[in-house]
Amino acid sequence: MLQFEQRANIKFMCKLGKSASETLSALQQVYGDTALKKSAVYDWFSRFKNWQETLEDDQRSGRPSTSRTEEMIGKVRQLIRCDRRMTIAELEQEVGISHGSIHAILYHDLKMRLVSAKFVPRQLTMDQMECRMMVADDLFDKSTQDPTFLKKIVTGDESLVFAYDLETKMQSSEWHTASSPQPKKSRLVRSKDKVMLTAFFDICGLVHHEFLSPGQTFTGNFYMQVLQRLRDAV
Structure with missing residues (x-):
């Protein structure tokens, strides 16, 4: 070394x-x-x-030179499995080894990383997840039994449409030489004028679409009317 x-x-x-x-x-x-x-x-x-000959560090009393034993690694693993939000400071107090040793066990021995939770629109319950699995299995069975099944599927979604879209940084990029002046553009804000668009698609493309009228509220009753108009279009 x-x-x-x-x-x-x-x-x-x-x-x-x-x-x-x-x-x-x-x-x-x-x-x-x-x-x-x-x-x-x-x-x-x-x-x-002072006549010391060895190049080694002095022997230290008390805690052993390494705390990354198999027993300690297993103990840290068990604690993390019980509570995956434990901090290194909490683990340090629990097992009695240094901050650096716990960090090495987590990152090098257990190959773990601290990962932040991902934001999702909502958390599904067990009943909801089972229902989705049943629907997915049913659709898969139908798709394997009927070659034309995918042609019969119509899907839709809603989205806000703005009067204009802001130009992205990539869209405003230009080719220049090193001596060319840097291009400039004024700062814009997203359009305040917007409207709700509802669109439905099948395997061939757009089937039906409509915009929400000014002052209209997107309610369950209104959506039933949209579905009726979709049925007529299909």
Whole structure:
């Protein structure tokens, strides 16, 4: 490792009778930004000057040098499975190891990442999910039994249509040389004029569409009228 290589060089400079400042200057000249810090160089120079021979760190009492044991990894895994919102600080208090060790266990040993929840329009209940699965299975069975089934499907949706759409950054891009002036455009806001569009499609394309009249409210009764007009169009 690079740190042991530099420690060996510090030991060599010390035995040559060089000073700690000369040793630091030589390391910075050779290793640049990866050179040991001044405090580390002076500490190891002092150790070798006092006849220390080993390049290894001193043995530390108390907590072992590593806490990433199989037992500890399993304990952290179990805690996370029970509560996936536990923070590293909470895990640190629970298992009694350092913040860095828990971080290493989560990211390197358990291959976990902290993922934010994704916003969705609504959360489905178990009954709703089962109902959707039954409908999907039914549609799949019909599509395999009837080759013309997809031609009979009509789907629709609603969307707000604005008087004009803002130009995107990509749409306003132009080809220029390095010496050309940068193009400019004024800042625009989305149109305040808008109308609700309801459109229905089948396998061939648009089947029926209509705009919501000014002052009209999109209610269940109104949607029934839209479906009746769709039926007539089909």
